Amino acid sequence: MNIVVCIKQVPDTTDVRIDPATNTLIREGVPSIINPFDMYAIEEALRLREKLGGKVTVISMGPPQVTEALKEAISMGVDDAILLSDRAFAGADTWATSYTLSMGIRKMGGADVILCGKQAIDGDTAQVGPGVAEFLDIPQVTYVKKIEQIDDKKAKVWRMTEEGYEVVDTSLPAMFTVVKEINEPRLPSLKGKMKAKSFQPTIWKAADIAADEKNIGLNGSPTNVVKIFTPPVRSGGIILQGDINEAVATVVEGLKERQII
Amino acid sequence: MSDIEIIQDKCVGCGACLSSCPYGAITLQDNLAVIDDDKCTLCGACVSSCGFDAILIRKDQVEKADISDFKGVWVFAEQKNGQVQSISYELMGEGRKLADALGVELAAVIMGHKIGDACQDLIWRGADKVYAVDDPALEHFCDEPYARIMADLIKEYKPEIVLGGASTIGRALIPRVAIKARTGLTADCTSLAIDEEKRILLQTRPAFGGNIMATIICPNHRPQMATVRHKVMKEAECDKTRQGQIIKKSFDKATLASRTSVAQVVEEATNMIKLTEADIIVSGGRGMKAPENFTLVENLARAVGGAVGASRAAVDAGWLPYSHQVGQTGKTVAPKLYIACGISGAIQHLVGMQSSDCIIAINKDPEAPIFKVASYGIVGDVFEVLPALTKKLQETCGK
Numbered sequence: 001m002n003i004v005v006c007i008k009q010v011p012d013t014t015d016v017r018i019d020p021a022t023n024t025l026i027r028e029g030v031p032s033i034i035n036p037f038d039m040y041a042i043e044e045a046l047r048l049r050e051k052l053g054g055k056v057t058v059i060s061m062g063p064p065q066v067t068e069a070l071k072e073a074i075s076m077g078v079d080d081a082i083l084l085s086d087r088a089f090a091g092a093d094t095w096a097t098s099y100t101l102s103m104g105i106r107k108m109g110g111a112d113v114i115l116c117g118k119q120a121i122d123g124d125t126a127q128v129g130p131g132v133a134e135f136l137d138i139p140q141v142t143y144v145k146k147i148e149q150i151d152d153k154k155a156k157v158w159r160m161t162e163e164g165y166e167v168v169d170t171s172l173p174a175m176f177t178v179v180k181e182i183n184e185p186r187l188p189s190l191k192g193k194m195k196a197k198s199f200q201p202t203i204w205k206a207a208d209i210a211a212d213e214k215n216i217g218l219n220g221s222p223t224n225v226v227k228i229f230t231p232p233v234r235s236g237g238i239i240l241q242g243d244i245n246e247a248v249a250t251v252v253e254g255l256k257e258r259q260i261i
Numbered sequence: 262m263s264d265i266e267i268i269q270d271k272c273v274g275c276g277a278c279l280s281s282c283p284y285g286a287i288t289l290q291d292n293l294a295v296i297d298d299d300k301c302t303l304c305g306a307c308v309s310s311c312g313f314d315a316i317l318i319r320k321d322q323v324e325k326a327d328i329s330d331f332k333g334v335w336v337f338a339e340q341k342n343g344q345v346q347s348i349s350y351e352l353m354g355e356g357r358k359l360a361d362a363l364g365v366e367l368a369a370v371i372m373g374h375k376i377g378d379a380c381q382d383l384i385w386r387g388a389d390k391v392y393a394v395d396d397p398a399l400e401h402f403c404d405e406p407y408a409r410i411m412a413d414l415i416k417e418y419k420p421e422i423v424l425g426g427a428s429t430i431g432r433a434l435i436p437r438v439a440i441k442a443r444t445g446l447t448a449d450c451t452s453l454a455i456d457e458e459k460r461i462l463l464q465t466r467p468a469f470g471g472n473i474m475a476t477i478i479c480p481n482h483r484p485q486m487a488t489v490r491h492k493v494m495k496e497a498e499c500d501k502t503r504q505g506q507i508i509k510k511s512f513d514k515a516t517l518a519s520r521t522s523v524a525q526v527v528e529e530a531t532n533m534i535k536l537t538e539a540d541i542i543v544s545g546g547r548g549m550k551a552p553e554n555f556t557l558v559e560n561l562a563r564a565v566g567g568a569v570g571a572s573r574a575a576v577d578a579g580w581l582p583y584s585h586q587v588g589q590t591g592k593t594v595a596p597k598l599y600i601a602c603g604i605s606g607a608i609q610h611l612v613g614m615q616s617s618d619c620i621i622a623i624n625k626d627p628e629a630p631i632f633k634v635a636s637y638g639i640v641g642d643v644f645e646v647l648p649a650l651t652k653k654l655q656e657t658c659g660k
């Protein structure tokens with residue numbers, strides 16, 4: 001089975017600190033990591049390979065430094081990695097990102113299963129998985145928390161919903177975007193680390209994947225970010241310390257005043 | 262090719278842009294900002310941070326789609342068992358405002374099977390027109406036929422704005438529609454407004470796990486599409502005197518075909534009040550220490566008729582199922598009252614609950630970030646405060 005995992009390198013948003021003087025984010029020195037949800041996608045791909053045989057390839061679009069993320073994937077046991085890197089890809093919104101990734105996957109000769117994370121923790125849109133599926137004209141199941149059954153033609157998977165989950169049957173090839181409930185990602189093995197050390201990903205530029213320049217990067221992106229700002233902080237309330245019964249009485253009084261109870 | 266440039270004559274080397282770059286691509290060299298192309302993703306975050314207009318992103322002249330004949334605001338209405346979902350009422354409320362600001366019609370699109378009452382309901386909630394597709398094949402949400410139909414309808418009727426819910430359905434469906442329609446889609450918006458001069462939609466959304474807000478536009482393509490987060494917009498009122506038109510559409514077999522099918526629907530947490538619909542939520546975090554201690558949280562919830570939520574730490578520990586998780590990767594809630602018990606207030610938790618009307622935080626650490634968003638903060642041990650608060654509320658509410 002041919003399995004492709006789309007992975008994105010992201011700044012570690014859990015490591016973001018606030019500068020107390022200016023109330024702005026301190027982003028210098030924030031490490032880059034593989035998008036956490038993509039780790040689950042990699043793990044699931046490796047498990048599918050263990051069960052069904054085949055090959056796992058990761059693909060990423062981004063600047064040259066993404067090589068580090070691809071090496072990390074290799075150290076976990078991924079067979080091969082492809083980096084779509086060209087200054088012309090920069091500034092892509094989800095439309096152009098989905099287009100570019102789909103052209104890369106076409107160039108690879110397609111796949112039986114394509115896995116994405118549920119969402120990236122920087123852009124946070126969750127739109128790229130469905131976007132790639134649409135460009136490749138394949139079915140998709142989002143928010144997958146379990147692959148119950150799979151062979152080379154079809155799969156039965158669990159899609160998480162607001163109320164619980166749905167069991168969905170799909171034909172393959174298909175796109176699955178995965179949530180963290182699906183598995184527990186493994187740590188890199190020693191052998192993997194050795195392989196990663198000397199590994200260099202195949203790098204494809206726009207011309208290599210026959211990408212139409214009208215559809216890539218900033219030029220191909222219908223959306224523009226016009227403003228970025230830090231969210232307004234909620235104005236502080238009352239902090240009650242000391243006697244608990246007094247504190248409780250004050251709070252209940254306040255709730256009555258606000259007509260909440 | 263598009264690119265980014267620091268205009269050296271304008272840059273004063275103040276360094277304000279450095280912290281705005283999420284990818285650490287900007288450094289100061291000889292008192293000038295320098296951008297490292299190997300790191301820069303052209304995301305645009307730095308441009309508005311410079312008070313001296315020194316950062317310029319050049320976008321090549323792009324082909325403009327002909328956008329002049331796109332008119333009207335559309336809402337994709339979700340239904341389950343023929344019942345319109347509350348997120349769609351919120352979209353109707355917001356859609357009505359946008360349509361009025363633009364002086365155009367508001368239409369709803371609904372798909373399903375036996376949805377007659379839902380169509381009428383959408384008119385009462387503000388729709389001038391309802392495009393309805395009723396077919397047994399559409400009873401359950403299915404990505405492919407839903408996306409094809411939505412894209413076909415857009416092509417035929419050319420709305421200028423299309424809104425969908427940022428729900429599991431909306432987040433699966435709307436991106437596929439946007440690709441088909443060759444247009445932009447802004448995810449998970451928390452605020453929408455019209456720039457009346459340019460007649461464009463200003464779409465504001467949190468990104469980077471709620472650390473920043475971004476305003477996004479789609480200037481040259483139509484429709485302008487957005488998914489909207491649940492519980493941030495106000496539901497449209499139901500006015501049974503409203504009139505509107507229901508337009509029934511039907512589609513051929515090929516359009517209705519799907520390579521996926523739902524074999525089974527499983528509902529979890531059925532005996533609990535639905536988290537996103539609850540007026541009062543009591544949530545517990547790692548500070549509750551053990552699963553059995555959640556009875557304290559449940560007792561408090563019962564005393565006030567509320568639902569039970571949890572931080573991710575509590576869910577990861579297996580104390581409560583995922584369906585109870587509040588936050589970036591859980592549910593966004595905005596109840597009248599949110600009580601956080603033994604929750605530190607990590608940004609990923611805060612983005613899911615900070616638009617609650619009133620927040621009570623109980624934590625033994627006076628420095629816990631949760632107190633920054635609290636209307637009332639009680640510094641104390643949950644094992645003492647919760648029983649006391651429950652008792653007091655039982656007395657008060659029981660009266």
Ligand SMILES: Cc1cc2nc3c(=O)[nH]c(=O)nc-3n(C[C@H](O)[C@H](O)[C@H](O)COP(=O)(O)OP(=O)(O)OC[C@H]3O[C@@H](n4cnc5c(N)ncnc54)[C@H](O)[C@@H]3O)c2cc1C
Nearest residue numbers: 006061093094116117119120123124125126127128447448
């Ligand atoms: C503040 C801000 C707000 C933005 N808002 C929007 C918006 O509303 N609409 C919009 O269209 N664009 C938006 N963008 C642009 C968007 O972030 C980029 O297009 C990005 O490349 C992909 O989107 P994402 O990070 O949301 O990924 P998601 O769609 O959340 O990612 C889902 C999965 O897709 C895969 N994936 C995503 N990107 C890549 C990649 N580069 N390489 C390989 N796999 C990948 C991964 O498996 C990932 O887990 C925004 C950017 C910024 C900085």
Ligand SMILES: Cc1cc2nc3c(=O)[nH]c(=O)nc-3n(C[C@H](O)[C@H](O)[C@H](O)COP(=O)(O)OP(=O)(O)OC[C@H]3O[C@@H](n4cnc5c(N)ncnc54)[C@H](O)[C@@H]3O)c2cc1C
Nearest residue numbers: 546547548572573574588589590591603604605610625643
């Ligand atoms: C990509 C990503 C997504 C995430 N999404 C979410 C999300 O959706 N929702 C979410 O909640 N988190 C999310 N997180 C995790 C988040 O960063 C925090 O780790 C988590 O919210 C912490 O949960 P907590 O507050 O219960 O635990 P902790 O941070 O450990 O806090 C426990 C608190 O309890 C207090 N305490 C301890 N004992 C007592 C006592 N006896 N009495 C009173 N107080 C006590 C402590 O002072 C402390 O403040 C996400 C993280 C990442 C990286």
Ligand code: SF4
Nearest residue numbers: 272273275276278311
């Ligand atoms: S904020 Fe503007 S002026 Fe200041 S260093 Fe950056 S580019 Fe130069």
Ligand code: SF4
Nearest residue numbers: 282301302304305307
């Ligand atoms: S465009 Fe984005 S990545 Fe590039 S320098 Fe500016 S903020 Fe950094």
